[in-house]
Amino acid sequence: MSENIHNFLVELGTEELPPKSLLTLSTEFRNQLEASLKNLGVAFNSVSPFASPRRLAVLIEGLPATTPVKSVTVWGPPANVAFADGKPTKAAEAFAAKNGISVAELTTASDGKVEKLKCDVKTGGESLTQLLPGLVDHALAQLPIAKRMRWGSKRDEFVRPVKWLVMLFDEQVIPCTILGVTSGNQTRGHRFHCNRTLTIPSATAYKKLLLEEGKVIADFNERRDNVRKQVIATGEKLGGQAVIDPDLLDEVTALVEWPVALAGRFEERFLAVPAEALISSMKEHQKYFHVVDKKGALLPHFITLANIESADPAQVIAGNEKVIRPRLSDAAFFFETDKKQALTDHREKLRNVVFQAQLGTLFDKTERIAVLAGFIARKLGADDRWAERAGRLSKADLATAMVYEFADMQGIAGFYYGQDDGEEKEVYWALKEQYLPKFAGDELPSTTTGAIVALADRIDTLAGIFGLGQVPTGSKDPFGLRRASVAVLRILVEKGYDLDLRDLLEEAVELYPSLPQGKKCIDVALNYMLERFRAWYEEQNIPAVVYQAVAAKGINNPLDIDNRVQAVAAFYQLPEAEALAAANKRVSNILAKQPVTDTTVNDALLQEPAERDLAQQVAAAKQKVEPLFAKRQYKEALAELASLRAAVDLFFDKVMVMAEDPQLRANRLALLAGLRSLFWEVADISQLAVSQ
Missing domain, CATH: 1.10.730.10 (Isoleucyl-tRNA Synthetase; Domain 1)
Structure with missing residues (x-):
């Protein structure tokens, strides 16, 4: 290794870190260290983060031994203050002493305004080994930790108790104490496969040592790829295809250091329960991946990731099958119990569920959604009977045991229960699609009735909350009005619905018995909703002036606005x-x-x-x-x-x-x-x- 090129490793060993935030913590730890070095003007070749359930680490390669040296001009007092009758005053002597030079070495120059004392001072050259402990301490303090904890009698705080600290500059330990732990060159291997300390010979030996001796895949991305490949291969062995949710993949990766995929099975009788409920139970409670056949139908299998190579994997699988059985039994029980009542009966329970203290109950909301959905349907020439029926039943499943237990089943449960009740296909599909789109880039409702109810629901909320004068500010948006506004715009534009937003808001406001803001809220809500177009078009790389040119027309029809914006954007290129x-x-x-x-x-x-x-x-x-x-x-x-x-x-x-x-x-x-x-x-x- 060149004498001028060095490598630095920091590893913080802890008790098990929170899996849902591990990747964020690792990324930010790396970013903070990288930013600090750049602020010092320190060059380096690469920065590699490592993260597992019990460790956060960063390896920085290609570092110099010291910070760069540079010359800086320091200005002193004006020359007429520094010298009197040609002799230096106390001001000149103090300036010279402060900068480590003799009075005889002082020079004067103009700073563009007045003649002043000046001297050129060299800065930098500090030893990195002296600075790195402070940089690490600062980086850890900046991590996005919602709630820090203390342990034992220590005053130090972190997301989890800290057990060990590695600070290596090449082969040398950088002596320091961070979060109450003294630095060294020893890490720890896998809790079961290598439950002992391992001495790291040099910074760059870290990853290989943990992999070969410690039975730990320290690189989060490599471990995630390993998990993905194992899950896919296991799904194929089962004769199906494993469905890999990205968030679940990250969470599972954060739970294991030595992943081993195992396949389990559950009883086929549970397939009579809505697949979404089974998947939710497996995913949320057990962190299992589900498996589907070529047609996308759920198979009675699951894939779990063990953090150990068991001598008897059959026992591990049997244990997981034993744990999942009561979970799925609960889902089956809720499903069968809920079906004993029609959705209309469940809807009656909404009379006791508050939507918003000043806007009434969820039952009241469904009444308004139904009327507004019928209004929209007639505007579009669609079947208003289906729209009104779907509107009234839209929130009924929120009163079911299934949704109470599995919150992400809202709408989906209504779909199955509506189907079981013999509702029209357009109606029960609307119950499922009313929440679409749920996020940016999400799919839109496929049915007209579903799109109408989705519009009515969101416009009712927008009218009501703006009617209370609760305009979203900054990051405070408890009712998700930004997301609701974008969803309305997307549905109207992408579905090609020729509707005027002002008409819809006016109708929605009329359905409330009274609103503190009255009809004044219509203009506020309308402007707020149309303002969402700015970000929309920015994402399409359409210049802001193009939207401004159209906005000047004061049009309230999103479909017409979009047609004009696309036309002006094309004209702008001519x-x-x-x-x-x-x-x-x-x-x-x-x-x-x-x-x-x-x-x-x-x-x-x-x-x-x-x-x-x-x-x-x-x-x-x-x-x-x-x-x-x-x-x-x-x-x-x-x-x-x-x-x-x-x-x-x-x-x-x-x-x-x-x-x-x-x-x-x-x-x-x-x-x-x-x-x-x-x-x-x-x-x-x-x-x-x-x-x-």
């Missing part, structure tokens, strides 16, 4: 866009000072060839684009209007708009107003000139 946007800006400024009420152009008053040409082209363009506007073919209309660029440029180059003759001036203003009105049919194109 070579003619810049000039036409600038021309529209110029026209807007002129008309702001000289308002025009009549855009009729008198051909007899057209004198200059450039204005006659523009008038002819504007009239011809109007004939072509008006049918396109009627069909909302905005992209095609703007493409047609782009052909006006040359005529517009020539007009402004050759024609004096503000002519002295008032009739001539008025006619030219009418021509420009007519030109602007064609673009305004789509958006305020002048907004595009802002960033040009």
Whole structure:
């Protein structure tokens, strides 16, 4: 190894770390150390994080022995203060002493304002072994730990009690005490396969030593890949396909140091229970992966990850099968018990469940959802009977034992119970799809009734909460109004529903007996919802000015807004866009000072060839684009209007708009107003000139 290149290893050994936050803790530990080194100007080759249930570690390779040395100019007092009658004053002597130089070495220079004392001082050169303990201590203090704990009589705090600390610079231990533990070069192997200390010969030997002697796969990503491959292979051996949930995969990886996949089985009679309930029980309570056949149907198998290579794996499997049986029996019991009552009976229980203290019960909410769903259905020409029925039953399953035990079964339980009750297919599918989309990028409801109920539910919530004046601020959004707003926009745009948001909000507000904000909340809610479009289009890499150009129209129909935004975005890419946007800006400024009420152009008053040409082209363009506007073919209309660029440029180059003759001036203003009105049919194109 070069004398100038060194490697550093820090490992914090603890009691079992929380599995759901292990990866986050590891990533942040690495990021904090990396950021601290960069702040010091220290270069390095690579940073490798390690994380397992009992350890957080980071290996940094290619480090120098010291921080970089650099020269810094230090300014002192003004020269007229530092010297009196050519002799140094106490101010000069103090400045020299502070910077470790003699008075004779002092020089003066101008800092751009006044003549001052100055000296060049070298900084850096500190030994990294002296700095690293502080950097590690700082990094650990910055970790995102919701609740820190103390242990024993110590005052130190961390997410779990700390058992050992490794601080190695190449082969040398960096002596220090962090979180009450003295550093060394000893780690610990697997709790069962290698329950002893292991001496680490050098920083870079860490990973191999733990793997070969310690029976620990320290690298989280490698261990996760190992788990994934084992689970997939085990699923194939069972004649099916293992379903790997990413969050469950991370959690299981955080629970084991030496993963061993084992397959278990449960009784086929449990397959009569909704698969989602069985999967939820296996996943949430036991951390099992489920297996499906080629058609996606659940198989009576599960895959678990042991943290040990057992001499008798059959016993481990039998133990897991014994544990899962009562869990699945509970799910079966809840399912059979719930089916003894119809969803309409379960719905009655909602009369005692509060939705929001000032907005009534969940029963009241379903009444409003039903009316609003019927209203939306009629607007779309859909079956309002199905929409109203689904709306009334939408929250009924929240009163069932199944959903009480398995919260993620809401909607899904209603689907199965509605099916069992003999409800229409559109109705019970709507009960399942009402919560879609649940997150960014999630699928939308596949049925019209499902989409209608999803809209009605969210709009009712938005109207009610805004009606109380509870506008989301910062990260405080207890009713998920941001997510609800985006879901409404997505459904309306992606399903192609031609609906006006103001109409929907007005109808929703009317359904409440009284709201503190009254109808004032409609504008607030509407603006809040439409503002979500900004982030939406940012993700599509559409410039902000494009949305602003459309927003200037004050349109409340999300589908129409999206059509216009996509059209303006395409226009924005055209070579003619810049000039036409600038021309529209110029026209807007002129008309702001000289308002025009009549855009009729008198051909007899057209004198200059450039204005006659523009008038002819504007009239011809109007004939072509008006049918396109009627069909909302905005992209095609703007493409047609782009052909006006040359005529517009020539007009402004050759024609004096503000002519002295008032009739001539008025006619030219009418021509420009007519030109602007064609673009305004789509958006305020002048907004595009802002960033040009």
